[in-house]
Amino acid sequence: MCSILCNFNKGKSTVTNLYALLKHTSTFKCELLWIIKLCQRSMNSTNCLGIFLVLCGLLYNFELYRSGGEGLFLFCCCCCSLDFFYYFFFPRDHPRWGASNTALARWLPPVYEDGLSQPRGWDPSVRYNGVQLPLVREVTRKIIHASNEAVTEDNLYSDIIMVWGQYIDHDIAFTPQSTSRTAFLTGMECQTTCEKQNPCFPIEVTINDTLTSGTDCLPFYRSSPACGTGDHSILFGNLSALNPRQQINGLTSFLDASTVYGSTPAIENKLRNLTSKEGLLRVNVKYYDNHREYLPFTDRIPSPCAQDSNTSECERIECFMAGDSRSSEVTSLTAMHTLWLREHNRLARALKNINRHWTAETVYQEARKIVGALHQIITLRDYIPKIVGPDAFNLYIGLYTGYDPALNPTVSNIFSTAAFRFGHATIQPIVRRLNAQYLDDPELPDLHLHEVFFSPWRLIKGGLDPLLRGLLAHSAKLQVQDQLLNEELTEKLFVLSNNGSLDLASLNLQRGRDHGLPGYNDWREFCGLPKLETQTDLNTVITNYSVIEKIMELYHNANNIDVWLGGLVEDFLPGARTGPLFACIIGKQMKALRDGDRFWWENDNVFTEAQKHELKKHSLSRVICDNTGISEVPADAFQLAKFPQDFKHCDNIPGMNLEAWQEYYQEGNLIITSLF
Structure with a gap:
């Protein structure tokens, strides 16, 4: 293998031979990168870079061939080490901060049973605090x-606040699992074996x-390690510098509406309507929702999504x-993706209408920039203060004072894997669809949540409006300590990768380990909060003593408690929907995402002052008004409201005036930007 690489310049057939080798090899692919490092030592930097890029391309195509486009983390593991690749898009002093397909940030060192890769609970003989x-x-x-019946309603917030949390989580974090479905050493199927052999970590x-x-x-697949970490760190370093296993964020960390546009140029190009002169995104060409657009279907047909049992094969949805690849996970999430597809295309058409001289590319990029800003505004202004409460918001986030190039915006492992999963405790078991009067629709009865997993046909059949009305008019589930x-x-x-049912709570706990x-x-302790050793200590932040007793009965020692569970059962802070630990972690992460982003909407020279003024007027309620047939909405979509007394007609919901983006021609083709 190394001789092939090192003789790169000596024969024209090397690329073909290398691809053939890659296509048929069973070698763990990170070892191929180690081989490159060996070869680098025997070559000059110019030749090495050429080979490096060629192999990156081959690895990309190999992964594409193997996975149908999923799990391309290895390609980035290879190519993302070229800092110039990111220079123009990410912090200039730290071009890999926040980049897709790089390791999640560690705010505390990881804890593995072997100090390197083996998760807690892997070896049953290992004891923790005895x-x-x-x-x-x-x-x-x-x-x-x-139980579904033992659910307490949230009397402050609507069900759409839960959906926004999931949607935004999918904008900033996705941890790919191993693309292998079998144990590396024995070849046993993770789906059927109960033995712990990487990447199988069964529950x-x-x-x-x-x-x-x-x-x-229950089957469980370990998250893919970042190359050069964990068991394979020896291949990238030496015995005295072993690097514990790190996990990958497959998305850009930034709040940049990657849910709409993707996190790679390849995905972005698949989503764009490149023949449009208006800078539009692709839409579904088979189905429309009262003349409004649906998302396009995946090009991987037949797709694994569930089908209506009453639908013939020729009518597959x-x-x-x-x-984001998870857009069909549940219908409420699909609805949010659809809403923002429509918003991009609405903005693009409006911008083109007032700037006829703009190219399709200019229109697309400006519409994308606005959509990204709206995601940032709705999240930091309207959503996060309700989640962490005013005190924690002021303490951990505060007012915006400008871009901080020393602040790393990379999404942290603790945020992605534990803290922001608080939202799972706010999910209702029932999906409701309402008519124009916000009443139950006999033609669209309530559905249990499991009936809408990976079922896009239900959105096609029922349309977007009834689902959004249900989310606006019904409450979120309240996060209660014993519910x-x-x-x-x-x-x-x-989940599509499993033949039976799974347990989200167990998956979360196992993922943390x-x-x-x-x-x-x-x-x-990291957040400056006191450690809780005894049941009496725990009772200072967990009111329900019965829950404390159950926790200590299972864990025996408070230091053993899994962080996701511990954060989840804490009493809410005033005006919040999280306790002190998760408020701290979410607050710190949101400040990093805001202040570490040089393209944050409030930063200097990103938008004009006139444009910022207009952006502030916009809201999620306005987006719903502009892109659906819904005519009455709450002023704040996240606030639980009663119809009709607490709803407003869309004519009374403020929104931005795009004249702030208008440009004018003068003679000689000189363009003068509007001074609005």
Whole structure:
């Protein structure tokens, strides 16, 4: 292999031979990168760079061939080390900060059983503070699980606040799992084995667990390691500099509407209508929603999404395609993706109408810039203060004072894997669809959540408006200490990679251990909060003493508590929907995303003062008014409102005036920007 690379300039057939080798090799692909490092030492930098780029392309095509376009982290592991690749798009002094396909940030060192890669709970003989960690499925069953009937309504916030949280999470974080479905050493299928062999880290269950059908475990695939970390760090360094396993963020960390546009040029180009003179995004050419657009279908046909059992094969409704691959995960999320597709195209048409001289590229980029700004505004102005509360917002985020080039905006492992998953406890078990009078529609009855997993046909059949009305007029689920996740999530979770049902709570806990997240008390200490050692200590932040007793019965020692569970059961801060730990982590992350982004909408020279003034007028309610047939909405879409007394007609919902983006021609083709 190395001789092929090092003789790169000696024969024209090298690329063909190398591709053939890659296509048929069973070698773990990170080792190929190690081979490159060896070859680099015997070559000059110019030749090495050429080979490096060629192999990057081959690895990209190999992964494309193997995975159908998914799991291309390896390509970036290779190519993202070329700092100039990111220079123009990311912080100039730190071009890899926040870049897609780079490692999630670590705010505390990871905790692995072997100090390198092996997650907590991997070896049953290992003890933590003298005891074995509880099985995550037992934590779900005894502490987290709540029946669908035992759900408390949130009396302040609507169901759409939950959807926005999930949508924004998918804008800034996606951790790819191993593309291998089998154990590296033995070849056993992770779907069927209960042995712990990378990348298989099965979730053990007890004999009386009704979720499994005679098996002792639920399948779980470890997250892909960043190249040069974990077990393979020796290939990139030396024995004295082993690098513990890190996980990858497959998306750009920034709040940049990558849910709409994607995080790579390749995805972006697939989403664009490149024949349009108006800078539009592609839309569905088969179905329309009362003359309004749907997302295009994926080009991977037949797609794995569920179908209406009453629909013939020739009428298949495929998975939708959007900037994030999870857009068809649940209909409410699909609705949000659809809404912003329409908003981009609405803005693009309006901008082209007032700037006829603009090229399609100019229109597209300016519309994209506005959509990105709206995502930032709605999130930091309207959403986050409700989640962390006013005190934590002022403490951890505060007023915007400008771009800070020393602040790393990269999404942290603790935020992505634990803190921002608080929203799972706010998901309702029922999906409601309402008519124009915000009443139940007999033709569109309520659905259980598991009935809308990966079911885009339900959106085609029912349309966007009834679903959005249901989200606006009904409350979110309240996060209650003894009613955390409803049974739709703990007993009936449907994912495309699994033949049966899964448990979201167990997946979250197992993922935290997979990622080496330190325990609950370590993170409280990180945030300057007191460690909680005894049940009396825990009672200072967890009012429900019965929950404390159940936690200590399973964990025995407060230092063993998984951070996601510990943060989830804390009492809310005043005016918040999180406790002190998650408010701290979310607040710190949001400040980093805002102040570490040189393209943040409020930063100097990103928008004119006139444009900023107009952007501030806009809201999610205005976006709904502009892109649906809904005529009455709450002024604040996240605030729970009663119809009709608390709703406003769309004519009374303010929005931006795009004249602030208008340009004028003068003689000699000189362009003068509007001074609005």
